[in-house]
Amino acid sequence: MYVACSRATASSGLRIVARNSTFNTFQSLSRSNPTSPLRMELARQETDEIVPRFLSMTTSSYPDSILVLSHNIQSLGAHLDQVSSDLVYNSASVLLFSETWTVHNSPETFQLPGFELVSRSDNVQRAASSATGACCYVNENMLGQRESMTTDSIFLVEGSRSISVALVSVNPKLFASVYMSPNAPIALIMESLRFIVQHPHTSLVIGGDFNVDFGPNATDAAKKREILNFMTANQLHSPFENISTSKNGTFIDNIFTNAQVARSGKYISFTSLREPLYIEIPNLLQVIFQVLATRYKCSNQHQ
Numbered sequence: 001m002y003v004a005c006s007r008a009t010a011s012s013g014l015r016i017v018a019r020n021s022t023f024n025t026f027q028s029l030s031r032s033n034p035t036s037p038l039r040m041e042l043a044r045q046e047t048d049e050i051v052p053r054f055l056s057m058t059t060s061s062y063p064d065s066i067l068v069l070s071h072n073i074q075s076l077g078a079h080l081d082q083v084s085s086d087l088v089y090n091s092a093s094v095l096l097f098s099e100t101w102t103v104h105n106s107p108e109t110f111q112l113p114g115f116e117l118v119s120r121s122d123n124v125q126r127a128a129s130s131a132t133g134a135c136c137y138v139n140e141n142m143l144g145q146r147e148s149m150t151t152d153s154i155f156l157v158e159g160s161r162s163i164s165v166a167l168v169s170v171n172p173k174l175f176a177s178v179y180m181s182p183n184a185p186i187a188l189i190m191e192s193l194r195f196i197v198q199h200p201h202t203s204l205v206i207g208g209d210f211n212v213d214f215g216p217n218a219t220d221a222a223k224k225r226e227i228l229n230f231m232t233a234n235q236l237h238s239p240f241e242n243i244s245t246s247k248n249g250t251f252i253d254n255i256f257t258n259a260q261v262a263r264s265g266k267y268i269s270f271t272s273l274r275e276p277l278y279i280e281i282p283n284l285l286q287v288i289f290q291v292l293a294t295r296y297k298c299s300n301q302h303q
Helices: 002-006 037-047 075-086 085-091 140-144 187-199 223-234 284-301
Strands: 066-072 096-099 116-122 133-141 149-158 160-170 175-182 201-210 253-257 262-264 277-280
Touching: 037 175, 066 085, 066 175, 066 201, 066 223, 066 253, 075 085, 075 133, 085 262, 116 140, 116 149, 133 149, 133 175, 133 277, 160 187, 175 187, 187 201, 201 277, 253 277
Parallel strands: 066 096, 096 175, 133 160, 175 201
Antiparallel strands: 066 277, 096 133, 116 133, 116 160, 149 160, 160 175, 201 253, 262 277
């Protein structure tokens, strides 16, 4: 019915054929009759509000909390316009993009309204774009409140394998975006992780595409175990358990942090074939103040 009617250019002359091959006269649905099916359906639609699944991500759970999105964007230049029109991306404090396909000395600036591209790790060996690269964007509101900011990046290569790391430290919370090419040597992986944690920080977030399956059926269990042991030794944990952001069901994208996480999850976007992960880090002082204020209010009500 839907396909047939979608091809019609006018309603005049439309008829529905019954099973006995006779034509039934079309009876219009009355808009003026308050008990007509059409009027009742229109009234129902006015009262039933459709709430987008990720609408809550556009507002903070706590005052001054930090929303971090980590995403294998599969080419920054190809998908930046989709990011700029997405309310969830625009609500983030920090965007950690991996597999950006950016190259060294590129004239492209990759401007994103409301954000500043503060750190990039580009492929320094090739003039043409390839599956490498990482970068960090920081929301201008967060930058406006900064007391200090430092940035750094590194591009590690061994044979045909590479690792890209871009990081930024704000106040001094450290955020690092990583992209590790498939089958990157464990020695190269550990070198990149040590590069990150050596930077001074009060809290740390490492997000990106590790290309190491952290799921229970990992094919390279030894590499997974060594990475997780390093994270544990540095008081870093992941709030995710066997979550897949890829089409083949692997758990190769991840976020590790030593901060308290108020909420975390997977965001469904239309940007690239991979799905972003997010965490929200509350401002602990604000949380404590909010709890004390609530308790004080409750105690006064009972007096």
